[in-house]
Each structure stands twice: as C-alpha cells, then as structure tokens.
Amino acid sequence: DQQVKQNSPSLSVQEGRISILNCDYTNSMFDYFLWYKKYPAEGPTFLISISSIKDKNEDGRFTVFLNKSAKHLSLHIVPSQPGDSAVYFCAARSSNAGGTSYGKLTFGQGTILTVHP
Amino acid sequence: GAGVSQSPRYKVAKRGQDVALRCDPISGHVSLFWYQQALGQGPEFLTYFQNEAQLDKSGLPSDRFFAERPEGSVSTLKIQRTQQEDSAVYLCASGQGNSNEKLFFGSGTQLSVL
Numbered sequence: 001d002q003q004v005k006q007n008s009p010s011l012s013v014q015e016g017r018i019s020i021l022n023c024d025y026t027n028s029m030f031d032y033f034l035w036y037k038k039y040p041a042e043g044p045t046f047l048i049s050i051s052s053i054k055d056k057n058e059d060g061r062f063t064v065f066l067n068k069s070a071k072h073l074s075l076h077i078v079p080s081q082p083g084d085s086a087v088y089f090c091a092a093r094s095s096n097a098g099g100t101s102y103g104k105l106t107f108g109q110g111t112i113l114t115v116h117p
Numbered sequence: 118g119a120g121v122s123q124s125p126r127y128k129v130a131k132r133g134q135d136v137a138l139r140c141d142p143i144s145g146h147v148s149l150f151w152y153q154q155a156l157g158q159g160p161e162f163l164t165y166f167q168n169e170a171q172l173d174k175s176g177l178p179s180d181r182f183f184a185e186r187p188e189g190s191v192s193t194l195k196i197q198r199t200q201q202e203d204s205a206v207y208l209c210a211s212g213q214g215n216s217n218e219k220l221f222f223g224s225g226t227q228l229s230v231l
Contacts, residue, residue, distance in 0.1 A: 004159070006159075010188045034219075036222075042224050043208055043222030043223050043224050043225055043226060044123070044160070044208075044222045045221075045222070046219045046221075048222065049219075054199070082181055089159050089160070091159075101215075102148075102212075102215070102218035103148050103150050103165065103212050103220045104150070104162050104173065105160075105162065105220070106162070106163060107155065107159030107160050108159050108163070109159050110158075110159055111183065
C-alpha cells in the first residue's frame, strides 16, 4: 500500500522554465510534508517543507503547494537550472508517528528531473 | 565530521553471510534513523533511536535485522543470514530531535547479496 505516490517517474524541462513535480497521498493523518533532493551516490538532502495548516510555502526558487482536500502537493521550481537535475522525493509524516519520532517519514518513489541547458 | 558518515560505501555478501553497517551521525544529534531504499523506490523506514534508546523498530522486515546505538552516537545495523531480497541501499539519517525535524542523510551503504 503506497501511501505517498509520485506518479511521474521522470520530468524533462528546459533551463529557465518552470518545473512542477507532483505528489499524492492517501493517509489523512499526514500533517507535515517535505521534499528531498538526491544526487547520484549521495544521500537525500532536505529542500523545503510545509505544514498542513498552510497551503503554500516559498523559499527562493522553490515553492510547495498543498491541497488538503485533494490530498495533493506540488513542488514548483522557477526558473529551473541545470544544477537542479536530480531525483526529487516527496515525503510525509504524522504527528502521531509515535513518541517524538518526528523523523519517521513515508517517501514517494521519486521523480527524476532533468533540466536541459 | 560535518555530515553523516556511513561505512562501508559498498558491501557484497554471499547469501547466508552476516553483515554490519556503520553510521556516524552528526555530532550532538539526538535522533538517528535507518532507512532501506530498494532500486527505483523511495527510502523506507526501518528503525529509530533517541540517544541510545531504540524507540521504534516497526520497520525492520524480519528478526534477522538488528540495530544498536549503545552510547547514543555511532549506530550499527546488523543483518544476519543475508538473503537476496536484502539487496538495497541502507541510509542512515540523524536529526536534532525536535518537532521541526529535518533529517540529514548519509550517502548510504549499497548492499548486494549474491
């Protein structure tokens, strides 16, 4: 049972354009969402997050949108740069994850983003 | 060190062999997590430590998997009698242990069981 789904395995975008990565979830207990970026042979690195009490969070070129009624979130990167080429993982957690285990995350399968010069 | 360090980087094991994977978290980080990432999938939670206490091991796939963090710093994930389905990248992550938990991941150990 895949509770966090990234239905697009890959996305190709021209440099300077907008990249939109999508993520859907099924568990209504999830109340905090994160995006991680992963380069080959490296571990995932935190990019941006959003709490369920918000519908938008922005950090520079990165914006995450949350639609709770649709159980959908998206990551917008604008303008896209070749250095953004990586695998992007959507992750979610519940405040009821157990004890203080705020880091117990459920990840999607990832989307490979390629930004062409 | 500045980041989370994992060793070995690669491990090849024969089926039935025991393996031990090491994680050095960021100094001072209270929380430590182990995740398993199969090829083409996202990381999946295995177990969680707060200091030396293992508070959640619900993700460990079988009793062949065992993790410890005896002094609240370095952690070891041990897999006994490895099977081919254990082949994956094993990621360790550490954090400060607060509600704004941002996990810092190591580069992982890629385990191949032949």
